[in-house]
Amino acid sequence: MNALTQLMHxxxxxxxxxxxxxxxxxxxxxxxxxxxxxxxxxxxxALLLPVTRGLDPTGTFIMFAGLYYGAMYGSSTTSILLNxxxxxxxxxxxxxxxxxAKKGRGAAALSTAAIGSFVAGTIGTLLLTFVAxxxxxxxxxxxxxxxxxxxxxxxxxxxxxxxxxxSKGLASLFLGIAIGLIGIDKxxxxxxxxxxxxxxLNGVDIVIVAVGLFAVGEALYAASRPxxxxxxxxxxxxxxxxxxxxxRRSWKxxxxxxxxxxxxxxxxxxxxxxxxxxxxxxxKRLSKHPEEFGKGAIEGVAxxxxxxxxxxxxxxxxxxxxxxxxxxxxxxxxxxxxxxxxQPGPLLFMTNGSLVxxxxxxxxxxxxxxxxxxxxxxxxxVRLLSIPQPFLYxxxxxxxxxxxxxxxxxxxxxxMLFVVGIVGYLMRRFDFPVAPCVIGMILGPLAExxxxxxxxxxxxxxxxxxxxPLSLFLLIGAALVVVVPVILNRRRGPSPL
Amino acid sequence: MxxxxxxxxxxxxxxxxxxxxxxxxxxxxxxxxxxxxxxxPAVIPYIVAAGLVVIGATLAWTxxxxxxxxxxxxxxxxxxxxxxxxGYALILKLAGFIVSSAxxxxxxxxxxxxxxxxxxxxxxxALAAVVFLIFQYGLGLALPRGPLExxxx
Numbered sequence: 001m002n003a004l005t006q007l008m009h010x011x012x013x014x015x016x017x018x019x020x021x022x023x024x025x026x027x028x029x030x031x032x033x034x035x036x037x038x039x040x041x042x043x044x045x046a047l048l049l050p051v052t053r054g055l056d057p058t059g060t061f062i063m064f065a066g067l068y069y070g071a072m073y074g075s076s077t078t079s080i081l082l083n084x085x086x087x088x089x090x091x092x093x094x095x096x097x098x099x100x101a102k103k104g105r106g107a108a109a110l111s112t113a114a115i116g117s118f119v120a121g122t123i124g125t126l127l128l129t130f131v132a133x134x135x136x137x138x139x140x141x142x143x144x145x146x147x148x149x150x151x152x153x154x155x156x157x158x159x160x161x162x163x164x165x166x167s168k169g170l171a172s173l174f175l176g177i178a179i180g181l182i183g184i185d186k187x188x189x190x191x192x193x194x195x196x197x198x199x200x201l202n203g204v205d206i207v208i209v210a211v212g213l214f215a216v217g218e219a220l221y222a223a224s225r226p227x228x229x230x231x232x233x234x235x236x237x238x239x240x241x242x243x244x245x246x247x248r249r250s251w252k253x254x255x256x257x258x259x260x261x262x263x264x265x266x267x268x269x270x271x272x273x274x275x276x277x278x279x280x281x282x283x284k285r286l287s288k289h290p291e292e293f294g295k296g297a298i299e300g301v302a303x304x305x306x307x308x309x310x311x312x313x314x315x316x317x318x319x320x321x322x323x324x325x326x327x328x329x330x331x332x333x334x335x336x337x338x339x340x341x342x343q344p345g346p347l348l349f350m351t352n353g354s355l356v357x358x359x360x361x362x363x364x365x366x367x368x369x370x371x372x373x374x375x376x377x378x379x380x381x382v383r384l385l386s387i388p389q390p391f392l393y394x395x396x397x398x399x400x401x402x403x404x405x406x407x408x409x410x411x412x413x414x415x416m417l418f419v420v421g422i423v424g425y426l427m428r429r430f431d432f433p434v435a436p437c438v439i440g441m442i443l444g445p446l447a448e449x450x451x452x453x454x455x456x457x458x459x460x461x462x463x464x465x466x467x468x469p470l471s472l473f474l475l476i477g478a479a480l481v482v483v484v485p486v487i488l489n490r491r492r493g494p495s496p497l
Numbered sequence: 498m499x500x501x502x503x504x505x506x507x508x509x510x511x512x513x514x515x516x517x518x519x520x521x522x523x524x525x526x527x528x529x530x531x532x533x534x535x536x537x538p539a540v541i542p543y544i545v546a547a548g549l550v551v552i553g554a555t556l557a558w559t560x561x562x563x564x565x566x567x568x569x570x571x572x573x574x575x576x577x578x579x580x581x582x583x584g585y586a587l588i589l590k591l592a593g594f595i596v597s598s599a600x601x602x603x604x605x606x607x608x609x610x611x612x613x614x615x616x617x618x619x620x621x622x623a624l625a626a627v628v629f630l631i632f633q634y635g636l637g638l639a640l641p642r643g644p645l646e647x648x649x650x
Contacts, residue, residue: 051636167552171513174548178520181545185538188530192542193523216582223574223608390609391620394602397578398628401585401601402594406638414586421582429570430506448541455536 003133010357014365019062023362026063027369030070034077035384037084038218039396041071042328042438046210047403049336057340058355064336065316065359066366068329069121072272072309073370076113077378080106080301081234082385089272089308092280096293096300101234103296111242112250112298113305114374119251120258120306121367124313127262129360135321136346142322144454145464149474151447154268154324156478158436160485161274168432175423176440177447179204186445187452199412206335208404209441210328212417213434215400217424219393224425233385240375250302253283257306264307265314268326272311276304313363320344320356323446328438335442504563510556517549577608593643598625 013019033044045064052060075087080097093113100109142150159169182193183203194200242250257279264275283299284290293300318324323344325331337344342352349356374381404417427434458464466472524546529537581604589597602621603614611617629646632638640646 167555170548171510171552171556174545174552175513175516177541177545178516178549181542188538190527190538192527192538193520195523219605220575220578223578223605224570224572226571226574226610390606390611393609394605394621395624397582397605398598398602398625401582402598402628402632402640405589405641409641411586411590414589415583418579418582418586422579425575426509430509432509444541444545451541452536460536 003130006133006353006357007129007361009354010359010361011364013058013354013358014062014362018056019059019358019362020365022059022063023066023366024369026066027070027366027373029063030067030072031074031370031373031381032070032384033067034071034074034087035381036387036392037078037082038215038222038389038393040075040087040214040329041068042210042332043214043400044071045329045332045336046207046214047400049207049332049339050403050406052336053339057342057352058358060336060340061333061355061359062362064333065363066369068312068333069309069363069366070370070373071329072121072312073114073117073374074381076117076301076305077110077374077381078385080109080113081236081382082231083234084231087272087308089276089311090305091273092276092304093301095280096297098234099294099296100298100301101237104237105296105298106234106236107238107240108242108246108298109301110236110378111240111375112246112302114371114378115242116250116254116257116302116306117309117374118367118371119254120261120310121313121370122364123255123258124262124265124310125360125363125367127310128313128316128363131266132317132321132356132360133349135317136349139322139346141470143468144450144457145468145471146474147322148447148450148454149465149471149478150268150322150324151443151450153474153478153481154326154443155436155440155447156481157268158326158439159433160481165431168430169436172427172432172434173436173440176209176437177444179209179437180441180444181448186449199410204416204441205407205413206332206438206442207407208413208417209420210332210438211400211404212420213424213427213437215396216417216421217428217434219397220421220425221428222389222393224429231389233382236379236382240378246298249298253279253299253303254306256282256286257303258310261307261310262314265311265326266317267314268318268324272308272315272327275307275311279303279307316360316363320348320359321346325439325442328435331439331442504560506560506563507557510553510558510560512553514550514553514557517546517551517553520546520549574608574610577604581605581608590641591643593646594640595622595625595629595645596643597641598628 029044030041033039033041044067071087072089075085075090076093079085079090079094080101083094083098085091085094097109100106155173159173160166182200184191184201191201260279261275265272280300280303283303284293287297287299315327315330318326319330319333323334325334334344342348401414404413407413454464465475520542524539524542527539529539581601585597585601599621602624603618606617629640632640
């Protein structure tokens, strides 16, 4: 019952007045950015990085984690009432949820989403509490070769499971790694890809890349597509108290969604989107009323909403125990750890136990806070949706530019923000996934470091990656992720791509 | 509007391949000492650069005949917002935070199709001033000051 005692200590940390305050700010901000389309948790945490530099790390991470959870709660509201997902994890929610809202059952859809998120978030946090210590034990067996192999596996899964095509995912990943390589090489002190510019010696800040890709790219894309501008906000109709029938039809999808979401988040398999799609498909297949799908089936909201919240809890397992981010938000959180010179992994659990367990305990509190914020108070939040889109994006860009400038008070950074913004626009325009780029930029330099350390230990013998059993196992896993879909496609006949 | 008739994805792919080539050239110029020959600072850059060349070329080749079928982009909007961002970067230190932010805000709303310029400019200035006051006096962040900020305490 070691995890339980640790968790109790965690609650002592999380329940101090200051940290409770951080949790409240986090969930409020998270719900806020979750509801607003065009701004998400990754962008918000990136913009907060410069502000939080001088703050207490424990409080900061409690705030960030609350924000990540909150964004998942808030985005369902936007999906249901606006038919525009607030976040990518809520795309599926919009399918049935918006139809329910149009048919006057919006309140029931919001309820099953919020309660499902609470159930999944709480179970997910419980699983995190008990799985994380095992992941730490596993991580203790890892040397540089194993870490490198694990990162290769993460790269492969992130590019394979996100976005429309594998080659576009790879292009995004390599672009991210290339950006990550810019600057002085840590091991030899040589500048790489700086092209003689002093401004690039310290590398490109993750804040510039995240803000450029997410805020500027998104604003440019939204502005260039006039047909996307017309939006209809559905009013909340019906009772927020779900009927007996609605409870009966919701509770199983909640649990199944949780069961799908958590492992997908925890394995390096690309964050919150895929489990929501799988959950939707599963509910459709298991439903006694499959004909209702596409016409407002409550299961189609309950399952995916549970899945995305459980996935967020899952994402925290590899992030905290191995230092491995599997979503863009997690990648930015890893950058936040680096900002405090903290290295997530087994060492963090030993040296900063109160931070880790305080963070985990605060997630239970965040879930309760979010249920209150998103159910009885949903009417207040909905008013945010009536901010006209031009003012919303103009405001986002004013704050984004301010955030980037405040990094180094540099005009060069602002011009770079513009360039990255164009890249972000092109990626949206031509359907390249953005997450692999962000993950590649953060994880790329770490993977290179492990790669070179492994080779230095083996004195340049590249076979270390294949002779260590764990490393070999991970690399075989990565190879299977690449090869299996190709074979399956061949069997099914020529693929359309 | 001839641009949308071009196979955009192929152009993006070609751009990636060119970027990869530039990285190959840049990496080749790295001086790697013999002690690091096998595991030096050039190994991963070579792999990444080669990867970009291959992926970019593949995209350019496979998508070369695919004409962009989506509806045309609103280029005026793109130019307006782009000009807002670049203008902001260039005038920020001279004109101060309020004027530059108001300019950016105005250009973005313009890009999004709002044509009520006077009201727009007023909203932009008021909002920028409020943000300045909050950050300057509330959070103590030293934002660039121009002629307008000089009027404030």
